[in-house]
Amino acid sequence: MYEGTPGFVEERVAHGETTVVxxxxxxxxxxxxxxxxxxxxxxxDITAVDYLGWGKAGVSGYIGTAAGRDLNTPMTQGYxxxxxxxxxxxxxxxxxxxxxxxPRRVRLQVWLDEGEPVATVIPVWPTADWHEREAWDLMGVxxxxxxxxxxxxxxxxWEGHPLRKDYPLGGEPVRFSGEE
Amino acid sequence: xxxxxSRRTGAPIYEGTRIPSPIPTVLHxxxxxxxTGDVQTINFGPNHPSTHGVLRLIVDLYGExxxxxxxxxxxxxxxxxxxxxxxxxxxCITYPERIDYVSFQNNxxxxxxxxxxxxxxxxxxxxxxxxxxLCELNRIHSHLVWLGTSAxxxxxxxxxxxxxxxxxxxxxxxxxxxxxxxxxxxxxxxGLAEDIPRGFYPECRKFTDWMPNAIDDYETLLTRNKxxxxxxxxxxxxxxADAIALGQSGPVLRASGVDWDLRxxxxxxxxxxxxxxxxxxxxxxxxxxxxVHMQEMxxxxxxxxxxxDRLESMEGEPWIAxxxxxxxxxxxxxxxxxxxxxxxxxxxxxxFRVPEGEVYYAIESPRxxxxxxxxxDGGAKPWRVKFxxxxxxxxxxxxxxxxxALIADMIAIVGSLDTVMGEVDR
Numbered sequence: 001m002y003e004g005t006p007g008f009v010e011e012r013v014a015h016g017e018t019t020v021v022x023x024x025x026x027x028x029x030x031x032x033x034x035x036x037x038x039x040x041x042x043x044x045d046i047t048a049v050d051y052l053g054w055g056k057a058g059v060s061g062y063i064g065t066a067a068g069r070d071l072n073t074p075m076t077q078g079y080x081x082x083x084x085x086x087x088x089x090x091x092x093x094x095x096x097x098x099x100x101x102x103p104r105r106v107r108l109q110v111w112l113d114e115g116e117p118v119a120t121v122i123p124v125w126p127t128a129d130w131h132e133r134e135a136w137d138l139m140g141v142x143x144x145x146x147x148x149x150x151x152x153x154x155x156x157x158w159e160g161h162p163l164r165k166d167y168p169l170g171g172e173p174v175r176f177s178g179e180e
Numbered sequence: 181x182x183x184x185x186s187r188r189t190g191a192p193i194y195e196g197t198r199i200p201s202p203i204p205t206v207l208h209x210x211x212x213x214x215x216t217g218d219v220q221t222i223n224f225g226p227n228h229p230s231t232h233g234v235l236r237l238i239v240d241l242y243g244e245x246x247x248x249x250x251x252x253x254x255x256x257x258x259x260x261x262x263x264x265x266x267x268x269x270x271x272c273i274t275y276p277e278r279i280d281y282v283s284f285q286n287n288x289x290x291x292x293x294x295x296x297x298x299x300x301x302x303x304x305x306x307x308x309x310x311x312x313x314l315c316e317l318n319r320i321h322s323h324l325v326w327l328g329t330s331a332x333x334x335x336x337x338x339x340x341x342x343x344x345x346x347x348x349x350x351x352x353x354x355x356x357x358x359x360x361x362x363x364x365x366x367x368x369x370x371g372l373a374e375d376i377p378r379g380f381y382p383e384c385r386k387f388t389d390w391m392p393n394a395i396d397d398y399e400t401l402l403t404r405n406k407x408x409x410x411x412x413x414x415x416x417x418x419x420x421a422d423a424i425a426l427g428q429s430g431p432v433l434r435a436s437g438v439d440w441d442l443r444x445x446x447x448x449x450x451x452x453x454x455x456x457x458x459x460x461x462x463x464x465x466x467x468x469x470x471x472v473h474m475q476e477m478x479x480x481x482x483x484x485x486x487x488x489d490r491l492e493s494m495e496g497e498p499w500i501a502x503x504x505x506x507x508x509x510x511x512x513x514x515x516x517x518x519x520x521x522x523x524x525x526x527x528x529x530x531x532f533r534v535p536e537g538e539v540y541y542a543i544e545s546p547r548x549x550x551x552x553x554x555x556x557d558g559g560a561k562p563w564r565v566k567f568x569x570x571x572x573x574x575x576x577x578x579x580x581x582x583x584x585a586l587i588a589d590m591i592a593i594v595g596s597l598d599t600v601m602g603e604v605d606r
Binding site: 015017042043044049050051054055093097099105107122125126127130138147148152153154 | 540
């Protein structure tokens with residue numbers, strides 16, 4: 001249905017939602033096409049997802065092995081099937097909405113490697129300003145051409161991007177615990 | 181631009197766009213005004229009684245005129261989304277309520293609804309209707325907090341006491357149903373955590389009978405009040421095109437003349453089975469936002485009444501889905517059924533698994549479209565959770581709304597955007 005989108009890679013439908021994957025280089029053209037031709041005049045949200053280590057977590061609970069039963073660390077992830085591999089490390093999702101007579105939603109998706117930039121969509125939807133700053137601040141997605149790209153939720157001198165999967169947890173030493 | 185010409189009380193809505201360029205969220209002082217040397221930059225907040233939390237505004241003042249404004253946020257950032265990645269699905273439910281601590285039931289529902297969408301879970305009708313009822317009570321609660329605090333900031337202190345009187349009644353109802361006044365955690369994946377207690381319906385009827393009179397009282401105090409009109413009319417203007425371009429939703433969008441409500445255009449819960457109107461005002465000013473809030477409260481009371489009509493005939497029906505892989509078994513079965521005990525143990529310790537996939541689920545919260553993006557890898561914990569916070573988006577309109585404003589109007593304008601800072605910073 002959305003094959004005419006510039007940079008079109010694939011279209012998926014799952015749980016009643018349509019996802020259109022485009023080439024990162026043509027994201028702005030794709031956005032402009034969806035806004036002007038398809039009526040998606042409203043950008044709800046921008047969500048960046050880090051897929052580092054996707055499908056590599058262990059199995060939880062009792063599992064049968066050749067050597068007998070084995071109890072793994074509780075609360076680790078478990079699978080019946082290994083999830084489908086992802087093309088690159090980061091996905092950036094643009095949730096679009098059409099505020100018209102025929103309300104529809106679509107998810108515009110681009111895939112990025114670490115450090116790979118993606119162009120800003122502020123010229124298409126001005127509301128992208130803070131969403132893109134958040135994606136940079138928390139996930140480290142490099143937004144190219146953003147007029148005011150600085151941290152938004154964290155301190156200006158913060159190091160790293162906490163929502164990445166390789167960001168260390170529990171980094172703050174507990175006082176009087178001998179860890180300081 | 182002169183220091184005297186900018187008072188715009190009663191100004192009509194503008195044509196075209198006023199969004200600042202190139203940065204849509206920062207209003208820069210024009211170089212001509214800056215060159216006069218009379219521009220003073222002040223720091224408004226983050227600890228100021230009228231910022232609804234910890235919002236910091238860097239304001240350029242030329243006399244009393246606001247010539248530049250930039251919002252700085254992040255003072256309440258607590259990493260909810262990162263925390264949720266470390267918890268099993270059913271432990272996560274307590275987090276969304278604390279994100280927006282004024283519209284907790286709606287936030288709770290948006291997460292639960294997103295997970296149910298991934299699980300393809302069917303919800304019993306009793307739970308659907310009760311969720312609708314609680315979401316609407318919560319909408320009234322949220323609007324009352326908005327009304328009380330916004331009026332208080334403009335000097336109408338009596339309004340605050342009236343609004344909090346009714347808010348107290350709603351919190352008592354929440355306490356009656358769930359045991360908690362706020363952050364109720366009453367919605368469970370699959371339905372409700374417990375059955376609706378006896379005595380709730382008559383108490384709720386008392387409230388719905390009383391509430392229209394209370395709204396009449398508020399309107400008597402404010403709607404035709406000359407001071408209120410002068411402080412709100414023609415201020416904080418936002419045109420329909422700018423509201424859509426800036427991603428505004430909820431009362432702000434409807435006060436700009438856009439007839440849009442997710443409860444009607446993309447119905448969820450039982451909203452397609454209830455009768456309600458969507459108030460729309462074309463003026464796009466602070467007063468129009470006030471009118472939208474007032475009318476929405478009246479409509480919410482009507483929805484609550486219709487929910488009560490349905491629920492009263494559902495005595496004895498199940499309140500939670502009967503899927504033992506997701507839902508805890510009934511307590512009494514644990515003493516007699518080994519299978520139930522195993523299910524209970526597995527769900528509590530490991531958590532249930534949610535199929536691989538990603539969904540974006542959006543509902544109409546009191547502040548507008550709140551969306552929940554959930555991504556699962558098939559495990560017992562979310563891979564990624566992201567909230568589309570309507571307050572976060574509403575604050576992006578500050579720069580556009582503050583064009584030509586005076587320093588005293590800034591409080592009315594920022595208040596009218598109805599932001600909750602916990603949700604902005606997450």
